């Protein structure tokens with residue numbers, strides 16, 4: 174069998190120059206000595222973790238964060254030698270892979286530190302780990318008062334070495350900074366306690382994109398941008414005006430159909446034509462990440478015009494109303510995310526229409542959609 178020689182009509186184009194521009198924006202917000210830990214989990218928010226990590230590494234980024242050991246292993250298998258931090262759950266059953274792939278864990282519980290130390294045994298070179306403090310996110314993490322006792326426990330005399338201390342902010346994108354400030358203060362108190370006990374913490378990090386933009390006090394000496402690298406921000410408008418969306422999602426009209434008034438389309442007849450209509454069928458559906466919540470709610474650009482999604486989005490197909498486009502044919506480009514002519518549809522628009530956040534829109538773009546890099 175010969176390999177595929179053609180691309181499908183639905184593709185995600187990833188603009189690496191936009192990624193680089195966003196990285197530059199992030200760096201400009203940091204004080205000298207503050208470094209970037211690029212968040213490339215969830216396949217780099219749907220952009221393709223290997224290609225994104227390689228592109229960022231070429232721009233001098235030396236640290237990357239993923240959520241799972243498999244995600245870290247995927248980067249290593251692709252030849253990435255940079256530091257890789259695993260920020261999610263650490264099942265002891267996966268410790269062999271964690272160590273085998275030279276991944277840096279974020280420890281969030283003393284049992285995990287003890288089990289990892291036991292597995293490492295009498296290693297002569299201590300293994301670097303980060304610790305996570307829960308200062309108010311209420312997710313993974315040690316309570317502030319658990320940090321010092323853990324660092325004074327035998328596991329940290331050897332074989333573990335504290336390479337970093339982190340926390341995560343629950344509300345950094347709120348226009349009201351109060352809760353983020355409380356969390357930053359709790360984190361600072363933990364750090365002061367460690368300093369008083371004579372412990373040094375090489376890397377200190379708390380800031381996601383929203384805190385990079387809005388909370389300089391959370392920068393410490395390392396920041397963890399995710400969504401801003403991909404061109405989006407969740408902070409109040411204005412603060413992130415120069416970010417460039419990196420991904421666009423494009424398809425092509427598969428068929429143009431004519432409806433009489435009263436004809437219906439797609440499952441459950443959720444759209445009935447109120448006038449004689451022209452409908453274009455697009456070969457993209459919820460299996461590709463185009464949410465079913467966009468049924469009768471979304472818009473798609475064709476010939477620079479916004480066409481409404483009509484009827485239920487199906488697993489592999491979506492229908493749009495192109496009645497007002499006099500000269501439309503199969504093969505015409507349809508832009509689901511991105512710019513066409515003078516108009517653009519952003520992941521934030523899809524998020525608003527479907528009741529979610531741009532993160533979920535981007536992460537949801539399925540593996541069936543090829544990522545094409547330029």
Ligand SMILES: Cc1ncc(COP(=O)(O)O)c(C=O)c1O
Nearest residue numbers: 212341381382397398399400401
């Ligand atoms: C622990 C942690 N740090 C940083 C980030 C990056 O956040 P953002 O994409 O908002 O910059 C995430 C993403 O969810 C995260 O879970």
